[in-house]
Amino acid sequence: MNIEEIARRSGVSRSTVSYALSGKRRVSEVTRRRIQAVIDELGYRPNATARALKEGRTRTLGLVIPPASQRLTDMQLGFVASVVDAAARADLDVLLSPSGGEHDRSFERMVGGKRVDGVILMEIRLEDDRVAHLRHTRLPFVGIGRTSRPDEMSWVDVDYEMLISRCVTHLADLGHRNVALVNRSAELVAAGYGPGHRALAGFTRTVAERELYGVQTCCADDAQSGVTCVERLLREHPDLTAIATINEAALPGMYRALDQAGLSVPRDFSLIGVAARHWAENLHPPLTAADVPADELGARAVDLLLQHIADPDTPHRHHLVSPPISLRGTTAVARPR
């Protein structure tokens, strides 16, 4: 059933039906009523595809997420949820593209096929082919995360460098002299994943400033890796009294390893990090952490994207958040092991 059918049954032309629906030109009250009655009776809804073809826009946003195979972190899930939510508030749908590498089929379909009016890109690398590609196509897009050239695009991001710096400062203030950074996976960091690099930069800088002894290690994004990673750290660096981390997924394992090493948190060992609030609160004891406002970032990303869609010449804008550290149960004054 299409607009033609409604028109016929209402005894009017297709254009009148269209205008009755859109309100873009006056339609007499009686015919409007008659049309509406037919529409209600048949349950007619305009075909979105035909409309998109005619209007040149799909009323759809693309969301590029990390490949589904690797489980999304709680923070990433928060981004997805808030993007979908914000889009729904603007009556827009969200098309998902699970694409990590550069020449991904679903990404290509979405962008090349003009399936969306704009794209939100997650898990951006310092050098990211997808960014180059999107810039070239002139399709509006916004990053949750940024490349090494911040001015080339609009983005929202978490200031990992600042946050890890604050974490180290907090540990130093508590008297910790030997601290470690547990980063994201080696693959991710090797691929130029921004947060990994920026966290390391913040760690290195602050360790130097406070004249601490610092060690950095990568760790795969899962609990088991968290266990082995912390076991190794404790073994190879017996003086360690604190860990800072940006690796949410490894945290449960890190807790477990500390527990099994007979170290009580925070009495014997301090733990601090950057994480989604729910994640931090759900750990036991709850993690002292900079709570990333995933909701706000996702909503902001959608806002920025909508601006670019409305006016492609909108200058690039950026939104860098550095939420304060919420003191919970996992940091305390240093105590030699």
Place this chain on the structure above:
Amino acid sequence: MNIEEIARRSGVSRSTVSYALSGKRRVSEVTRRRIQAVIDELGYRPNATARALKEGRTRTLGLVIPPASQRLTDMQLGFVASVVDAAARADLDVLLSPSGGEHDRSFERMVGGKRVDGVILMEIRLEDDRVAHLRHTRLPFVGIGRTSRPDEMSWVDVDYEMLISRCVTHLADLGHRNVALVNRSAELVAAGYGPGHRALAGFTRTVAERELYGVQTCCADDAQSGVTCVERLLREHPDLTAIATINEAALPGMYRALDQAGLSVPRDFSLIGVAARHWAENLHPPLTAADVPADELGARAVDLLLQHIADPDTPHRHHLVSPPISLRGTTAVARPR
């Protein structure tokens, strides 16, 4: 840039370009080469919207998820990931609709606007308006979950009744006589959420069969609620020695409450449940649980949906899984408190 432009620049007609691309009729090698060269040079990709309008299908699957505001459980996230993955393998995209209630705008857009070739429905209630609506529109759909009339649709589901029954049996075998069921949220159960009702049925039945004392309670889907819920259970039912649950999100809080009550798991108190494997393994100690194979279910749902799309008259099919309980660290022989 469109197919017309490619045709002009290649000195052929639009249809020849189209056929060169689709391979649906012979095109001489030379012209094919020439066309391909132009396409490569301009980076042309057929417009997906126009193609969808012409072909009458969108190459897109709709995935209806619980409203993003309420955080998805790990299991639900697993479903989403596996659906997206399976769809990508079939070169299909996934459109997300965060819709809980009946008259949701995004759901209506997706279904009424014919934006998708088929729908996968999550978090189905025993009586679900969306199911009725989809049946009425004759749009192919598959449930992850099922209504009270299993034969009215195709679905995949977890046999919560069976699984909770097995959990209770396991507890009874260990000598537990006073056990509790921690269900999903009261709102969800009141709304007729299937797993909540079926878990309760399995619990009630098995408690009776084994002549145990059983108590059931709802609990909101978050850690804090898990804490208060277990605190209350321990207070009001001092003889309780074990809990079975299907509430993933509450589990961290349940652990915490037991810990704070001075009860060591599993020595003083047993805990068992139904959960995604990663979730169970990440808890500390790892939860003895029936591991829901979210990946398999999501992939199966896509399979079923593709069959219905290919042939709308395919009879309804069902896939009910009841994975075995993985013994981990949280159940032991009953010890009176």
Place this chain on the structure above:
DNA sequence: TTGTATGCGTTATCAG
């Protein structure tokens, strides 16, 4: 082996 013409369902312009 290739070209022409039609229609998918809308919206919007032009005419009345």
Place this chain on the structure above:
DNA sequence: CTGATAACGCATACAA
């Protein structure tokens, strides 16, 4: 206030 009609970009039946 309303109707006829031309696009939107593509795929395909029909001609040649």
